[in-house]
Amino acid sequence: MGVGKIHYEFMDLPLRFHLFSAVVGMDGILKSISSDMQTVTGFDAGDWVGRPFSALMHHDDRNKWAGILNGEEEEMGLFMYRMNSKNGDYKWVESTYAVFKDLKYGEKPHIHLLTKDMTVVKELYDYLVSSEQLSMVGQLAAGIAHEIRNPLTSIKGFLQLMQAGVIDTGHYLDIMQNEIERIEMISSELLFLGRPKASDMKVCCLQTLLDEVLVLMETQSYGKNIQIETVFPSQPIFICCDDSKMKQVFVNLIKNGLEAMEEGGTLTVELSVAGERAAVAIRDEGIGIPPEKLEKIGQPFYTTKERGNGLGLMVCYQIVREHNGDISIESKPGEGTVFTVVLPWAGPDGEQEASGSF
Ligand SMILES: Nc1ncnc2c1ncn2[C@@H]1O[C@H](COP(=O)(O)OP(=O)(O)OP(=O)(O)O)[C@@H](O)[C@H]1O
Ligand SMILES: [Mg+2]
Structure with a gap:
């Protein structure tokens, strides 16, 4: 890969760090997702509520997520993976997650995720x-x-x-x-x-x-x-x-x-x-x-x-x-x-x- 591959202004990078938040049940199903998801993936956030969060992930990147769901991973952390986007490509993203009980979503703990578009960092x-x-x-x-x-x-x-x-x-x-x-x-x-x-x-x-x-x-x-x-x-x-x-x-x-x-x-x-x-x-x-x-x-x-x-x-x-x-x-x-x-x-x-x- 040559230097030419990096085709952005370093000082403009923060502008490309789009963020969205999501809440997922311990069964892996998306309960809520913020509309900013569209900026990152092109998908309409509303279409994803009620579906498994893993369906957004590249098949090869689901190990860590499976570990979080079955309690093998820490209750707080971050992981990087490829997320599907509407145009058929994948976007590199990083999610910071924490498992905790928020009464808004009921008595059971949920996974709260803050997800950041990492394409430029990956490059x-x-x-x-x-x-x-x-x-x-x-x-x-x-x-x-x-x-x-x-x-x-x-x-x-x-x-x-x-x-x-x-x-x-x-x-x-x-x-x-x-x-x-x-x-x-x-x-x-x-x-x-x-x-x-x-x-x-x-x-x-x-x-x-x-x-x-x-x-x-x-x-x-x-x-x-x-x-x-x-x-x-x-x-x-x-x-x-x-x-x-x-x-x-x-x-x-x-x-x-x-x-x-x-x-x-x-x-x-x-x-x-x-x-x-x-x-x-x-x-x-x-x-x-x-x-x-x-x-x-x-x-x-x-x-x-x-x-x-x-x-x-x-x-x-x-x-x-x-x-x-x-x-x-x-x-x-x-x-x-x-x-x-x-x-x-x-x-x-x-x-x-x-x-x-x-
Ligand atoms: N097997 C080792 N025994 C002793 N010191 C080590 C060993 N491996 C790494 N180090 C120490 O860690 C430092 C960092 O290692 P690293 O491989 O990241 O860089 P480097 O070898 O100095 O340079 P290069 O980027 O060319 O690999 C080394 O300079 C050395 O001080
Ligand atoms: Mg070395």
């Missing part, structure tokens, strides 16, 4: 994610160039020896073939990450996704005396995700882990399932994060690195939140850090509903 956010993605890919490219040069030098050496008739080709052809395949995998992974594309939620096997990320990340541990180890269960673990965004999360976390290990060591990527959640733990043996700095982690532009942007983790948090997941951190200065990403598990065959909000 800004997408722009940020895609520019972070480009800067991440740029940073990876330097390490990859290094890593690719080595096998190319050895392939060239083998070819020269073969031409001179010094070595027997059979064995070396296999080595050369393997090296070329690895270079192919690394470059196609880098191209995949660098290519901006529209959001696309689909079922993915976490082992495959992480293996693909690790092909790239191994190029970053080059010359640093760092081992990357994986602890993966033998059964495939499925999640529903936008694979390029999810890769962006793991690249950022692993990159941070490697950058924290100036003295070398082992970086472990461990995958597990607990209950309805899949967890990916990225454990490094790096410098660690002092307790007083923990609260700054993930804030935009917080960096302790000379050449850092301080955006990697912020983008990770944002993407994981969109997938209805969480990131937690455990760290001991001088010993290392574990970042754990927890995501809704899509079940043993990947068929369980686990869609996120984008």
Whole structure:
């Protein structure tokens, strides 16, 4: 996405934050809705009273709402989702909600929602994610160039020896073939990450996704005396995700882990399932994060690195939140850090509903 995609005046943004309010029963049926809904969606508010509020939401964004209705979510909070509009498109909106008893609507508690048109914020956010993605890919490219040069030098050496008739080709052809395949995998992974594309939620096997990320990340541990180890269960673990965004999360976390290990060591990527959640733990043996700095982690532009942007983790948090997941951190200065990403598990065959909000 280029800069041209952002086509508004920043100072005019507040004018585009249209709001409307709604009251919904715990059965999900709209009791009341303010007429300003028309400004956001084009629909006539009166037509919606008595219908399920979820009918206004994009099918893939209804998880959180279902959780609010069945009491699994907090009684107050906010969530972002796509709302149907009259012209057939979807509008990004954010609802702040609170469940409470208002005698005007009877003895039972109702969900009160204040909903804001967030189209412009979503555009800004997408722009940020895609520019972070480009800067991440740029940073990876330097390490990859290094890593690719080595096998190319050895392939060239083998070819020269073969031409001179010094070595027997059979064995070396296999080595050369393997090296070329690895270079192919690394470059196609880098191209995949660098290519901006529209959001696309689909079922993915976490082992495959992480293996693909690790092909790239191994190029970053080059010359640093760092081992990357994986602890993966033998059964495939499925999640529903936008694979390029999810890769962006793991690249950022692993990159941070490697950058924290100036003295070398082992970086472990461990995958597990607990209950309805899949967890990916990225454990490094790096410098660690002092307790007083923990609260700054993930804030935009917080960096302790000379050449850092301080955006990697912020983008990770944002993407994981969109997938209805969480990131937690455990760290001991001088010993290392574990970042754990927890995501809704899509079940043993990947068929369980686990869609996120984008
Ligand atoms: N695994 C880790 N070990 C120690 N410190 C970490 C780790 N991960 C993150 N940090 C700290 O958090 C800060 C913010 O990380 P973040 O990834 O957001 O930005 P960055 O790595 O500095 O820059 P970039 O935008 O290029 O990723 C880092 O500068 C570092 O101080
Ligand atoms: Mg980083």
